[in-house]
Amino acid sequence: MTFIDFINFHIVPGVVLGSIYAVGAIGITMVFGILRFAHLAHGDLATMGAFIALSTMGLFGASPWVGLPVAMIFAAAIAVGIDKTFYDYLRDRPKILTVMASLGVALMLRSVVQVVWGVDSTTYQRGIVRPDEYFGILLRDRELYTLLAVATIVIGLEAFLRKSKWGKAMRAMSDNPDLARLSGVDNRHVTMLTWAIVGALCAAAGFLLGLNNELNSMMGWHLLLPMFAAAILGGVGRVEGALLGGLIVGIAEELSVLILPGQYKAATAFVILLLILLVRPRGLLNGKVL
């Protein structure tokens, strides 16, 4: 295998997959950092987002990309609704109750997806797409657009968190919740805003996974482990860490087939998660201690 083949067959798919993980992991790390619990419904919310995009596409009969913003808006509203309906009641109770509640929410969301869209696999677009060559690197259009979409989302989110008043309030709440409250930051507003953003990120992750792979009702559930591995690898509460962690997990999964049978690809994330918890539990970029 030549070097360029190595890039094309392992690194490129790894980066594409990793960037999708990253979008999901950013949401997980934000929930962890600001609301301080592990959100197990994250994957199934992504599934729902992917299917909302599918229906939107069917409605307008246009490119699947039309579905992305619609799915993001819907998933944001769903996430806020879930918080108001379930998590909000558990706010002052031990966080493990919210974690368990989110598992229940995950099952509910998946069931809704299965009732509305069925259990069969489907795709946004049929047919084989031939990749184009860019300086020897083979990229399909959808892969190129996936990377561009992820870059846009990450840059936009970073700009929001660094420059806007409420973005700073979210960072403050993640950094020192007591002091944020002393400064007059309204916890409820930050919580709502966080869920809106996290919901939108979920939908984006689900859509991009569906675009590059296929859609089925379990797709998000299977996304959960690599997303958590990525978030913890990067350091809990760190957006840039989640991005880095996502890319590492994605690339590691694609490289694992060099030494392991393909069926073990999914176990790679698990190994990474175990290793990072053993060796460096704060993550690569010094996140919060879990």
Next chain:
Amino acid sequence: MSALLSMQAVRGGYGDADILQGVSITVAPREIVVIVGPNGAGKSTAMKAVFGLLHVRGGQILFDGDDITGWAPNRIVKRGVCYVPQVDNVFREMTVHENFEMGAFLRKGDLDAAYDRVYGLFPDLRAKRKALAGDLSGGQRQMVAMGRALMLDPKLLLLDEPTAGLSPKYMEQIFTITRDVRDSGVSIMLVEQHAKQALAFCDRGYVLATGANRHEGTGAALLADREVAQMFLGG
């Protein structure tokens, strides 16, 4: 002179037990009042009572003409009282300037004057405005914490042991800055472990013991009091 803050026979605690057994403290406009006392005397607790962090079960807290007893902290902040906790009092992963921005979170309009005032009080921080607060020295971090609180332009600033763990050099600096803050028109209530130094620099002081007033007077008078000296100033 009418008092800005007046705590009258305040009783209360965090849970069911009363830590404060009747504390009365007044702070006049442009005055530095220090609360000292042995460990467990209820110094910090008395301060938290002002800021609404305590279940007050008896007595009254009046501030600038309002009865603020039982108000929630965010309402008290809006009324013009800012509180600097003893620990975890900065946003460590945010820059110095962002800490000040967060301090002014509730303020609308032009903040240039507020920034000028804070950087004027803490000139060292101007050069460090883009540094993360968590990377600063303990003394500078304390300045960031005070600056954050001053961004809201409070009438009363509550400082909980601002010199804890600081070197003598920084302790002097914090006291000097506290005087500058007072001279800019803010009243200050301050809890201190370093009783001797604090009484020497304050306008008036209160000595608390077991949750109640023991002595009060000007700093100089308290320093000269033999009983106060015996209590905890080391004879």
